[in-house]
Amino acid sequence: MKNMTFTTVLLCILFMPFFISSCTDKIDEHYEEPEWLKGSAWEVLEDRGNYSLFLQAVELAGFKPIMEGKSILTVMAPDDTAFSAYLEKHGYSDISEINLDELKKVIGFHLLYYSYNKNKLVNFRPEGDLITDEEMNKNAGLYYKFRTRSSNVPTMEVEASTGKRRMVYHLDRFIPVFSYRFWDTKKLDAASNYTYFYPNSTWKGTGGFNVSNAAVSEYEILADNGYVYIVDQVIEPLETIYTQLESNENYSIFFNLYNENTTYTYDATLSKDFGAALGADSLFIHTHGTSLPAIAVEWYSTKYSDVANNASKAYSVFAPSDVAMNNFFDNYWEKGGYESLDDVDDLAMKYMLNQFIYEDGIAFPDEITSGKVKNMYDMVFNFDPSKVTDKSMCVNGVFYGLNTIDTPILFASVVGPAFRNKDCNYYLYMLDGTGLITAYSSQDTKYVLLVPTNEQIESEDIYLRTYADGSKLQQETEDGLVDVSSSVMRTIVNIHTATGVDGLKTNGTQVLATQTGFNYWYVKDGKITSSAAYNQILEPDNNVEPFSEFTEVKNGNDNWNNGRTYMYSGTALFQAQEGDGLQHKLSVCNDNRYVYYQFAQLLQKAGMVMSSNYIFGLAGASHVIGFIPTNEAISTAIAAGQIPGMDATGAVTSSSQLRQYLLSYFIRDRENALISYPYPGSAMKSSTYVTASGKSLTYTDSGSLLSIMVDGKVANVISDYNFFPFAFDDGCFQLIDTVL
Structure with a gap:
């Protein structure tokens, strides 16, 4: 037994090198670099040999580590010819002449976070790829913006309202990728609408896409850490709409008025993540309050998790030039008593600024000419895009400069005087406070x-x-x-x-x-x-x-x-009826000078006055309509013994009979659908109604006269008061010429 064990061990020792050699071969084979791996994005471009300028710029800007594999990414790479053209265009003889912050901004705009193949850039889906074909085709191509590593350095700004210095953080730029699916979904001609904003570029995205101002000459080059796309131009970093306005003095009035609404919003996430590195306890975002879009912010939403909105949404600003703003003032606000644009009420001006903003994305020229682009007040932007000289694609939308403007639809609506007239601006605040302004522009x-x-x-x-x-x-x-x-x-x-x-x-x-x-x-x-x-x-x-x-x-x-x-005219404000109602008036009346005095006395004699606010048979109804005989008609009827439950001396002979009789002069909303009080032409139509006593009352509106009939007896509403009903919260009355 011992000999067998020894022999077995000896054989194992003798053959061990062969086993080890065999295993080593298998391990090497398993971990051998597959042929389809071509190296990092840096190595891929370096091997090609015609991207030295771009790679030099990448290294100077500090992005070489992520290109070499420290991060996955998508690279838009211009070759040396394209980069040389960029340097010449901007007056540089060498990359080293470019300011480092500017270089980081330019190169970072070519480096997209994450790795995107061609299909994802053509039709990115924020909800992921595990969706149906129907869902895949919904809004295809419209999630067109992708986050890059390009950003402006933080700026120190002074908050006007407090005088405090605020460090403003500038978010990474998103780059627009205009794919053929984008244009197909919008049903727009790609070439003409694209070149409208990029006149020095050519649309070559059929079956693929253009990346901002650049066309793609080679797609989806695989690298260890992502994808590389070859583009025919250096991609110019886009600025915010705010920056575009600020840099063009022809729109200084619009810009300055907009900027008066500047607010600085503290961002806890940014402060935590980047504050220490920047030597700041608090970082802020430059916004423009709650009533104006944040055109100074690079992102539509400052939430990192809001991928769908940041990938798809943008603003279109149609900014009136200084000439247009001054002309509008002369023709509108000056006639309302304002002395200058600075004198115009702030709320009126906020509404004015909002008239020229489209919040549903980029508005392209063909969409404008077709009448599809409207602001939130249903105003169609009615101008000829071909005559616009100042226009630009921006990181958060597009900018159009308008040299002439029509009176905005809201300002030309029935609430126009509240916007225009200085002595009516209180009413503008009331309209705004009720949320009814949009309704009034309908x-x-x-x-x-x-x-x-x-x-x-x-x-x-x-x-x-x-x-x-x-x-x-x-x-x-x-x-x-x-x-x-x-x-x-x-x-x-x-x-x-x-x-x-x-x-x-x-x-x-x-x-x-x-x-x-x-x-x-x-x-x-x-x-x-x-x-x-x-x-x-x-x-x-x-x-x-x-x-x-x-x-x-x-x-x-x-x-x-x-x-x-x-x-x-007058100094008193029209008010709605409130306070004492009809039942109160009838309950407390003891002055024979009131036109309803005699009727009120009958109610008291019948024991119908339950309190100072309630009358028997009427309590519990929201609205009642009374047809009350004049004092003269009642006095005549009493003397003639025509009032049931009462003798000719005015003594009550039967309270219950008198009560039932008096209730026949009222109709209540408990038995009838009352949507209006009676007057000629009112919504209360000629018809038969049920009185509070249960009898039928026939009401007739001839268009100029009113009459009622109960038990065959007709009474006419008197014209002394022009048939205007005496209207209260709980009911109304009209005076009639005779008793029923």
Whole structure:
């Protein structure tokens, strides 16, 4: 047994070298560099021999380690001929003459983060490749921007509102890759739309793509650490729209007005990742508040994880030149009482600036001429792109310079006077506070608008006050200054708005329903009042004339594009009806000078007054409509013994009978669909309604007269008050000429 063991061990020792040799061969074979690996991106270009200038620039800019394999990447490489042309174009005799920061910016723009094959650059999918063919073809090519290693050095800027110095971090540039799928999806001609922004380049992307200003001459060269693409030009780094505007003095007015809204937003992630290396505790992003797009920021979204938006979205800015801005001021704001562009209200100017921004991506010339490009207020950008001399592709969108501009659709709408007139700018803040401005620019609705002056709004102790963070409407109260709530502003705006009519009559009478339910304007012979103000004439001691003169306000010699706008005289602001309602008025009336005194006395005698605010049979209804006989008609009927439940002396003989009789003068929304109070031409149509007593009431609107009928007895609404209903929150009444 021992001999066998010894023999076995001896044989193993003798044959061990052969085993080791065999294993070594297999290991070498396994780890042998495959033939398809060509070396790093640096080595691939170095082996080709015609990229020495580009590689020299890469090394000087400090990017050689990542080219050699420290990181995966995609390289857009110009050959020596292309790089020499770039040096000559910019007046350099040698790469060493280029400022190092500028060189980093240029070379970094050729180095994309991550490794992209041709298919991914043609049709990048932010959701990944594990998607269906249908999903793959959705918005194909429109995720066209890719992050590069090009960025500007941080800048130190002074925050105007605080005087503090802020270190602004500039994010890596995204490079646009315009593939044939991009143009196919947009249904645009590739060559003409591409060369519009790149007139010194040629579209050669059929079946592939152009990379910003460069065409690709060779695709998808595989390297150990990514892909290399050969391009025919050095790719010029794109700047932000903000930088383009800043560098062109022809747009200084637009730029300076835009820049007045500058804010510096602290970025915790950037501060943590890069602050220490830059010697700063805090890093900021240069934005322009919440109401204007951040055209100074390289990325659409500053969130690194927001790949889809950063790859697809951009801004188009159609900046009016200084000449265009001055002409607009002369023809618009100066006529509204402003003395200069600097004098124009900040909110009006923010809306003005926003008129010239398209937030849904790059707008190409063919899209503009087809009328597809509209701003958020539905304004079509109507100009001839072929006549635009200043235009540029930017890292965050495109810039067009306009030498002439039309009045923006919002500024030419019925709310135009709030934008134009200096003495109406309080109302602009109300419109803005309600979020209704966009609705008022709609061309689908015709409006009639009353625009109150600042003085009229101040009559309610509402004032516009300016603070470091902007202006806002505030109201004087017993507790001091409080911000005017959006609900209060909406109520004021709605009571000044009507629809469904062409305008206000200057002769005769007219009733217009406002946007505040059951509140109206009453027009008589060129004067106007609100239903709430009109109710004052019910008061026996009233000496106030409820009607005010009104004047139409036009857009120069033209009407506003979606209706008519008026201003009314006086210092009081039109208000919605509030406070004591119809039931209260009837419950507490004991003064025989009121036009409804006799009817109120009948209610009391019938035991129907339950409190100072409720009447038996009417409580619980949101709205009631009463047809109340005049005092004279009731007195005559009592004397004639015509009131059921009451004798000729006015004594009650049956309270229940009298109650049922009086309820026949009311219709409630519990039994009837009441959408309007009655007046000639109102939305309350001629029909049979159910009274509070259960009887049928036939209401007839002839267009000029009103009448009712119960149990065959007809009564006519008297014309003494021009058929204007006395309207309250809980109901209204019309006076009729006889009892039923």
